Amino acid sequence: MGAHGRPAAVSAVVETHALTMRFGELVALDDVSLAIEPGEVVAVVGPNGAGKTTLLSLIVGLLTPSSGDVGPSGVHVGWAPQQQAVYRKLTVAENLRLFARLEGDGDVEETVARMLEQTGLAGRADEVVEHLSGGNRQRVNVALALLSDPPLLALDEPTAALDPAQRERLWRFLAARARAGTAVLFVSHNIGEVQRWAQRMIVLDAGRVRFDGPTAQLARGGDLELALLELLDADRAPA
Amino acid sequence: MIALLRKDLLILRRSRLLLALLIVYPIAISLLIGFAISRAPARPNVALLDETPPGQTVTVGGRTVEVSSYADGLVGGVHEIPVQSRAAAVEAVESGRAVAAVVIPANVVAKIGSVGGPTQLEVLYNGNALEQSIVASKIEAAVARANVEFSRQIQSAAAKASNQLVSGGSGGVLGAPADMIGLGEIPPVIERQLRTLPPGSERHELERVLAFARFAHASVGETGHVLATIGQPLTVHNVLISGRRTPLDTFAVAVAVAISLMFVSVLQAAGSLALEREDNALARLLRGLVSPAELIVEKSVLAAGAAFAVAFVMLAAISAFVPISWGRVGEWVLALAVGALAFAAVGVAIGANAREVRAATLLAFIVTLPLALLALVPAGAVSGALGTVISVISFVFPFRATLDALDNAINGASPALAPSLAHLVLLALVFGALARLGLRRGRAA
Numbered sequence: 001m002g003a004h005g006r007p008a009a010v011s012a013v014v015e016t017h018a019l020t021m022r023f024g025e026l027v028a029l030d031d032v033s034l035a036i037e038p039g040e041v042v043a044v045v046g047p048n049g050a051g052k053t054t055l056l057s058l059i060v061g062l063l064t065p066s067s068g069d070v071g072p073s074g075v076h077v078g079w080a081p082q083q084q085a086v087y088r089k090l091t092v093a094e095n096l097r098l099f100a101r102l103e104g105d106g107d108v109e110e111t112v113a114r115m116l117e118q119t120g121l122a123g124r125a126d127e128v129v130e131h132l133s134g135g136n137r138q139r140v141n142v143a144l145a146l147l148s149d150p151p152l153l154a155l156d157e158p159t160a161a162l163d164p165a166q167r168e169r170l171w172r173f174l175a176a177r178a179r180a181g182t183a184v185l186f187v188s189h190n191i192g193e194v195q196r197w198a199q200r201m202i203v204l205d206a207g208r209v210r211f212d213g214p215t216a217q218l219a220r221g222g223d224l225e226l227a228l229l230e231l232l233d234a235d236r237a238p239a
Numbered sequence: 240m241i242a243l244l245r246k247d248l249l250i251l252r253r254s255r256l257l258l259a260l261l262i263v264y265p266i267a268i269s270l271l272i273g274f275a276i277s278r279a280p281a282r283p284n285v286a287l288l289d290e291t292p293p294g295q296t297v298t299v300g301g302r303t304v305e306v307s308s309y310a311d312g313l314v315g316g317v318h319e320i321p322v323q324s325r326a327a328a329v330e331a332v333e334s335g336r337a338v339a340a341v342v343i344p345a346n347v348v349a350k351i352g353s354v355g356g357p358t359q360l361e362v363l364y365n366g367n368a369l370e371q372s373i374v375a376s377k378i379e380a381a382v383a384r385a386n387v388e389f390s391r392q393i394q395s396a397a398a399k400a401s402n403q404l405v406s407g408g409s410g411g412v413l414g415a416p417a418d419m420i421g422l423g424e425i426p427p428v429i430e431r432q433l434r435t436l437p438p439g440s441e442r443h444e445l446e447r448v449l450a451f452a453r454f455a456h457a458s459v460g461e462t463g464h465v466l467a468t469i470g471q472p473l474t475v476h477n478v479l480i481s482g483r484r485t486p487l488d489t490f491a492v493a494v495a496v497a498i499s500l501m502f503v504s505v506l507q508a509a510g511s512l513a514l515e516r517e518d519n520a521l522a523r524l525l526r527g528l529v530s531p532a533e534l535i536v537e538k539s540v541l542a543a544g545a546a547f548a549v550a551f552v553m554l555a556a557i558s559a560f561v562p563i564s565w566g567r568v569g570e571w572v573l574a575l576a577v578g579a580l581a582f583a584a585v586g587v588a589i590g591a592n593a594r595e596v597r598a599a600t601l602l603a604f605i606v607t608l609p610l611a612l613l614a615l616v617p618a619g620a621v622s623g624a625l626g627t628v629i630s631v632i633s634f635v636f637p638f639r640a641t642l643d644a645l646d647n648a649i650n651g652a653s654p655a656l657a658p659s660l661a662h663l664v665l666l667a668l669v670f671g672a673l674a675r676l677g678l679r680r681g682r683a684a
Binding site: 060061062079081083084085086087088089090094098099101102103128144 | 243250519520524529
């Protein structure tokens with residue numbers, strides 16, 4: 001199934017079919033089907049333990065689903081985990097250069113220069129990561145996800161450690177990438193951020209999809225946070 | 240894999256403390272071992288109180304032996320502090336000037352001459368149990384040497400006296416008549432007399448004297464050999480089934496190098512793999528950029544390379560103090576390289592199951608140190624089931640096999656190099672497989 005419960009579009013950069021993930025007795029994700037199209041900015045929201053990170057981990061290939069599948073096969077997904085996956089003892093440029101080489105990039109130096117430019121890190125290229133601020137580290141984290149110019153960028157709490165100015169700068173950068181055709185799938189607890197930047201929301205609760213549609217549709221012109229709470233409370237209310 | 244190796248070398252270069260340790264450690268340890276082994280063993284300070292009157296002698300077979308020669312033999316293995324009284328001996332031990340005091344009693348001559356058992360020396364100790372044990376064994380060894388020397392002198396005096404009985408002459412034996420006839424000269428004299436005597440009772444008695452003289456000559460003639468045998472009834476002839484015997488000092492070198500090889504390799508491998516997880520980079524790498532096997536091989540090669548370099552420098556530096564044959568350098572290289580790889584495999588198995596560098600380092604210490612020490616327990620030194628458990632542990636942990644390989648490579652000792660190397664390769668594969676399992680289990684962490 002595609003966005004909003006419709007059949008998946010042919011152009012989807014990633015689709016999941018009846019995706020289920022069990023950890024022993026615990027069902028972390030239950031029968032989740034979705035499709036993400038190029039240029040879409042999609043937020044995954046829900047309470048703690050809803051299955052958000054599990055969904056992202058399945059899409060980026062960190063976990064193998066108990067049943068269901070993720071396609072198309074071999075799709076490359078850029079991934080920026082919540083905890084920055086960056087070598088602290090290396091400089092920004094050395095981190096980018098290493099992962100560009102591991103990605104098999106044909107012109108490593110050109111790619112590194114482009115990514116430094118795009119992420120606004122050119123002035124800090126030779127700084128060791130452990131000396132950078134949290135915001136700049138997160139930009140390196142995202143830059144590593146973008147190195148191979150993937151059609152889908154998966155971000156887990158991308159702005160959790162950032163101050164408002166850093167958040168704004170990062171989101172403008174991501175929005176620009178989305179306008180260029182990169183789909184962005186992100187997990188967030190920041191409802192304001194979701195309302196402002198995500199065109200579409202997937203609400204998960206106890207491993208199941210409670211809502212999948214335009215953000216504006218859930219908010220209905222009002223307070224999105226309140227609408228989200230009402231949605232989750234309604235699901236929990238006794239019949 | 241080359242890109243990862245370069246990255247790890249860069250990180251290692253920037254970890255100044257670790258790098259400094261890797262450079263300073265082998266130099267410091269090899270100098271310590273070299274000096275410790277090449278210097279003569281320390282002789283303990285021992286206060287010696289000789290209560291025997293000066294010039295007192297023991298007389299054996301008319302020959303005299305100076306009692307002071309016993310004291311001379313005793314102090315050969317220790318550093319003597321002469322004291323004049325028992326109080327001074329006690330004071331020397333209590334003050335720490337001497338680790339022990341030995342008292343040679345005044346009645347030593349009377350006891351040697353009696354049949355009431357051996358003379359007793361009194362030894363006064365101080366210090367803790369370990370010091371007492373070391374001093375006791377040193378003094379017992381010194382007493383044993385002195386006993387041998389003293390008994391050799393007494394045997395020599397007794398042998399000379401018995402020779403005189405056989406050969407005759409005065410020979411300087413106190414109280415002997417001038418131109419004394421020897422036992423060996425008596426039978427021919429009697430035989431000449433017998434030829435002149437007619438049969439009868441006188442002839443019969445002379446024949447009895449002749450038989451006695453022949454018997455006495457034969458018996459006393461053997462006395463010298465018997466005395467030599469009594470002095471040291473048993474001696475040891477060592478036979479090694481294969482290989483050659485390793486001197487203790489070069490075996491100590493093999494142990495020191497094996498321990499250094501183990502620590503550097505295990506800690507570096509465990510730490511560098513745990514660092515991937517601590518930097519949250521493991522999941523990013525294993526998403527298809529690098530296979531688990533490649534990652535394990537890369538970490539193992541890096542750790543084994545560092546450990547090999549450290550151990551080789553150690554061995555080369557120690558060779559300045561201890562005679563180690565550079566003719567076997569090919570064997571050194573093989574033993575060090577394969578041993579380092581096996582230890583590195585243990586390290587990656589630890590690192591793959593630890594969530595952070597500190598935990599990996601702690602785990603590496605906790606696991607390796609006791610297992611290495613267990614492997615040094617000699618076979619047969621502990622009983623039955625415990626010995627079997629130690630043997631099994633020593634088989635599955637690469638320390639014993641590395642030590643065997645190094646002992647062979649450095650000293651040409653048995654067992655041969657090839658079986659030890661094959662054993663180490665097998666262990667490297669097993670621990671590598673365990674590391675792969677650990678990476679698979681914690682991939683999403």
